[in-house]
Amino acid sequence: MSIDIDIVSPENMVYAKPELMNDTHMHYCPGCSHGVVHKLIAEVIQELDLKEKTIGIAPVGCAVFAYNYLDIDWQEAAHGRAPALATAAKRLNPDKMVFTYQGDGDLAAIGTAETLHAANRGENIAIIYINNGIYGMTGGQMSPTTLINMATATSPSGRTTSKDGAPLDMSKLLAQLDGVCLVSRQAVHTAANVKRAKRMIRLAFENSMAGKGTSVVEIVSTCSSGWKMTPAASNDWMVDNMFPVFPLGDLKNI
Amino acid sequence: MTEFQDIVLMKGNEAIAYAAIRIGVDGYFGYPITPQSEIMETLMNEAPWTTTGMVVLQAESEIAAINMVYGGAACGKAVMTSSSSPGISLKQEGISYLAGAELPCLIVNVMRGGPGLGTIQPSQSDYFQAVKGGGHGDYRLITLAPASVQEMADFVDLGLQLAFKYNNPAMILADGVIGQMMEKVKLPAYRRRRTEAEIREQCPWATLGKPATRKPNIITSLELDSVIMEQNNLRFQAKYAEITKTEVRYETIDAEDADYILVAFGAMARICQKAKDLAREQGIKVGIFRPITLWPFPSTAIDSFSAQVKGFLTVEMNAGQMVEDVRLAVNGKVPVEYYGRLGGVVPTPQEVYNALVAKFNLPN
Amino acid sequence: MVKEIIISGFGGQGVLSMGKILAYSGLMEDKEVSWFPSYGPEQRGGTANVTVILSDERISSPIVNHFDIVIALNQPSLVKFENTVKPGGILIYDPSGIVHLPERKDISIYTVAATDEASSLRNSKLMNMIVLGGLLKVVPIVKLENVMKGLKKSLPERHHHLLPGNEKAITRGMEIIQPLG
Numbered sequence: 001m002s003i004d005i006d007i008v009s010p011e012n013m014v015y016a017k018p019e020l021m022n023d024t025h026m027h028y029c030p031g032c033s034h035g036v037v038h039k040l041i042a043e044v045i046q047e048l049d050l051k052e053k054t055i056g057i058a059p060v061g062c063a064v065f066a067y068n069y070l071d072i073d074w075q076e077a078a079h080g081r082a083p084a085l086a087t088a089a090k091r092l093n094p095d096k097m098v099f100t101y102q103g104d105g106d107l108a109a110i111g112t113a114e115t116l117h118a119a120n121r122g123e124n125i126a127i128i129y130i131n132n133g134i135y136g137m138t139g140g141q142m143s144p145t146t147l148i149n150m151a152t153a154t155s156p157s158g159r160t161t162s163k164d165g166a167p168l169d170m171s172k173l174l175a176q177l178d179g180v181c182l183v184s185r186q187a188v189h190t191a192a193n194v195k196r197a198k199r200m201i202r203l204a205f206e207n208s209m210a211g212k213g214t215s216v217v218e219i220v221s222t223c224s225s226g227w228k229m230t231p232a233a234s235n236d237w238m239v240d241n242m243f244p245v246f247p248l249g250d251l252k253n254i
Numbered sequence: 255m256t257e258f259q260d261i262v263l264m265k266g267n268e269a270i271a272y273a274a275i276r277i278g279v280d281g282y283f284g285y286p287i288t289p290q291s292e293i294m295e296t297l298m299n300e301a302p303w304t305t306t307g308m309v310v311l312q313a314e315s316e317i318a319a320i321n322m323v324y325g326g327a328a329c330g331k332a333v334m335t336s337s338s339s340p341g342i343s344l345k346q347e348g349i350s351y352l353a354g355a356e357l358p359c360l361i362v363n364v365m366r367g368g369p370g371l372g373t374i375q376p377s378q379s380d381y382f383q384a385v386k387g388g389g390h391g392d393y394r395l396i397t398l399a400p401a402s403v404q405e406m407a408d409f410v411d412l413g414l415q416l417a418f419k420y421n422n423p424a425m426i427l428a429d430g431v432i433g434q435m436m437e438k439v440k441l442p443a444y445r446r447r448r449t450e451a452e453i454r455e456q457c458p459w460a461t462l463g464k465p466a467t468r469k470p471n472i473i474t475s476l477e478l479d480s481v482i483m484e485q486n487n488l489r490f491q492a493k494y495a496e497i498t499k500t501e502v503r504y505e506t507i508d509a510e511d512a513d514y515i516l517v518a519f520g521a522m523a524r525i526c527q528k529a530k531d532l533a534r535e536q537g538i539k540v541g542i543f544r545p546i547t548l549w550p551f552p553s554t555a556i557d558s559f560s561a562q563v564k565g566f567l568t569v570e571m572n573a574g575q576m577v578e579d580v581r582l583a584v585n586g587k588v589p590v591e592y593y594g595r596l597g598g599v600v601p602t603p604q605e606v607y608n609a610l611v612a613k614f615n616l617p618n
Numbered sequence: 619m620v621k622e623i624i625i626s627g628f629g630g631q632g633v634l635s636m637g638k639i640l641a642y643s644g645l646m647e648d649k650e651v652s653w654f655p656s657y658g659p660e661q662r663g664g665t666a667n668v669t670v671i672l673s674d675e676r677i678s679s680p681i682v683n684h685f686d687i688v689i690a691l692n693q694p695s696l697v698k699f700e701n702t703v704k705p706g707g708i709l710i711y712d713p714s715g716i717v718h719l720p721e722r723k724d725i726s727i728y729t730v731a732a733t734d735e736a737s738s739l740r741n742s743k744l745m746n747m748i749v750l751g752g753l754l755k756v757v758p759i760v761k762l763e764n765v766m767k768g769l770k771k772s773l774p775e776r777h778h779h780l781l782p783g784n785e786k787a788i789t790r791g792m793e794i795i796q797p798l799g
Contacts, residue, residue: 051464051468070470073462075324075328076475077324077470084318084325088283088324088329089326091311092280092333093450094481113318117313263653431654436654437652437677527678527679602682603683
């Protein structure tokens with residue numbers, strides 16, 4: 001059987017790798033949500049024609065190498081400090097689109113102060129917050145958003161409220177601040193969810209350019225390596241266990 | 255501030271603020287701490303964002319402030335922060351990252367007595383922290399020690415010039431005396447802030463948005479491949495060697511015929527001048543050697559007096575920190591003694607004179 | 619000419635601002651000046667002091683052991699600084715609240731009842747200006763016109779209506795200062 005190569009033509013194209021995604025081989029594990037979110041960011045920057053105006057701030061954590069994958073200018077922050085870098089980058093360059101990309105260890109633990117205060121000042125930045133309830137890069141330790149009873153390298157018998165407190169809902173905290181214009185919690189495990197997540201990332205970037213205040217898009221994510229599950233099982237586990245604690249939807253959109 | 259022809263009378267801390275506005279600094283990020291709060295207070299009062307466009311922001315912590323500096327410096331902007339000893343300790347993480355990412359910026363430390371919360375009175379006990387690397391990793395901080403309000407004003411420009419020349423953070427290491435005292439000062443002339451086009455040209459590494467014509471600019475200190483990381487370090491070391499060769503600055507007073515030299519920096523050098531006068535009145539030929547750059551340290555220049563003098567007395571408001579570098583410079587050729595007071599006590603000229611007489615068994 | 623002066627008193631007595639006006643006045647006469655305060659919590663209720671040096675030459679140390687002129691505005695300051703007056707130097711104090719009188723015989727001692735005078739003028743804020751007037755009478759280190767110029771420069775414009783009152787207080791200080799004993 002021969003393939004009809006005539007169908008490979010521009011008018012038949014239904015999908016392409018975003019122009020801003022580099023060809024670099026990604027270091028993320030199979031099933032990891034980071035790759036999808038990176039792609040969405042690349043698409044949105046391109047669609048909004050912001051590629052020459054975007055400054056990305058990378059975190060410490062698995063996404064530390066985000067700067068290798070997107071063809072934009074990047075600053076690599078110390079652990080948790082991305083919102084402080086973004087504050088200065090945006091204030092000194094009000095015409096740029098400045099976003100941070102942070103995980104739950106970065107944003108909800110070591111960088112809580114920087115995150116809350118940047119948001120409280122209403123910095124015109126977008127914060128993309130990847131919440132998978134675990135420290136992925138350092139090998140699966142407990143994070144502030146680790147679920148109760150969830151076993152990790154530093155909570156081997158499962159997290160308990162009495163010892164470690166309850167999972168910290170940063171989006172809920174941030175939504176209360178006057179400086180914040182958008183807080184939306186999304187996921188990227190189904191095509192429909194991917195579309196919704198992209199819409200909110202787009203809105204967050206538009207808000208940065210419009211000077212509306214701080215936008216936060218939390219992506220409830222999987223970490224199949226840290227959770228020690230297959231990618232498919234991770235998605236199911238996320239739906240069953242993460243979503244009840246971190247329900248999807250808009251917490252604030254003004 | 256009082257205008258009198260071109261000369262004004264102000265505190266060292268205020269001079270830092272006015273100089274920053276005038277030379278076209280793009281951003282200041284700070285957190286209040288005694289004895290340097292006048293820097294941010296003066297900036298807020300002058301509101302330069304309405305005139306030069308300079309951003310002035312009170313951060314939620316010293317840590318946030320230094321990381322704001324990192325974010326601004328990564329955009330090629332001329333940015334600075336200021337603090338005092340405990341706050342500078344908090345900034346060390348950021349300073350190491352700035353050095354590792356090779357970013358230019360200015361950090362002002364108006365030292366107070368430590369360790370810990372310590373005292374708010376003047377001290378020089380952060381010498382080691384500044385010149386030996388207060389943060390982690392093999393890095394160096396260009397360190398300028400002003401001894402007058404005039405130098406507080408002048409070193410804002412000098413510090414940033416050096417920082418941009420070598421893509422390295424620079425520090426003004428002052429003390430509570432210089433920060434709080436008022437003297438006459440001639441402020442630098444106004445210079446407009448650089449445009450984005452100028453920054454893109456001068457700092458081709460700056461993250462200001464990627465045009466189609468170049469690769470992405472990535473500001474980072476991370477390199478997991480140790481072989482490449484070693485190369486990065488060797489590049490830093492070569493840069494530090496170049497700075498050591500080119501940028502040493504110092505002042506000598508009455509050193510030409512001196513039998514004894516007082517080595518001191520900052521306010522201590524001023525006090526030593528009075529002690530030197532007391533000694534000269536007694537017929538003891540004393541000179542002053544004042545390092546202006548504490549790193550790079552003027553080792554060769556100090557050693558050039560080893561053949562001439564009978565001894566050096568290093569005088570510091572600490573337990574004897576710079577004296578180690580003076581001893582390394584002199585390398586045992588003549589005695590190098592130390593005198594100092596600790597914890598925020600400022601030695602008086604008489605005390606310094608007495609110490610000189612006692613250490614070298616001079617006729618009193 | 620070099621004059622090394624320390625002014626010391628309670629926080630709130632206007633010690634630092636009196637020193638500042640003196641320094642500004644020196645600036646108006648094109649002298650070299652330095653002003654170094656005690657700072658921090660001391661300013662708020664405790665004892666505050668400021669060292670002012672006026673000189674024709676470049677000033678080396680802004681901190682000195684002994685003073686040509688000591689101005690003590692409370693008992694603790696008098697106790698602390700009496701012995702730092704250089705032999706032949708000048709000690710000026712406000713007798714209000716002073717129970718232990720100075721004992722030095724090798725210096726010139728003056729009193730200026732500035733606290734009492736300020737309260738009779740119904741303006742305690744003028745107290746330091748009265749002291750300044752007394753100082754200028756005893757040691758005319760700067761001209762009155764330059765003090766007024768310095769005062770004008772050091773005060774924000776919204777306070778310029780206070781200048782005549784300040785000048786009057788300085789003049790009053792010149793009248794009431796007297797040698798001890």
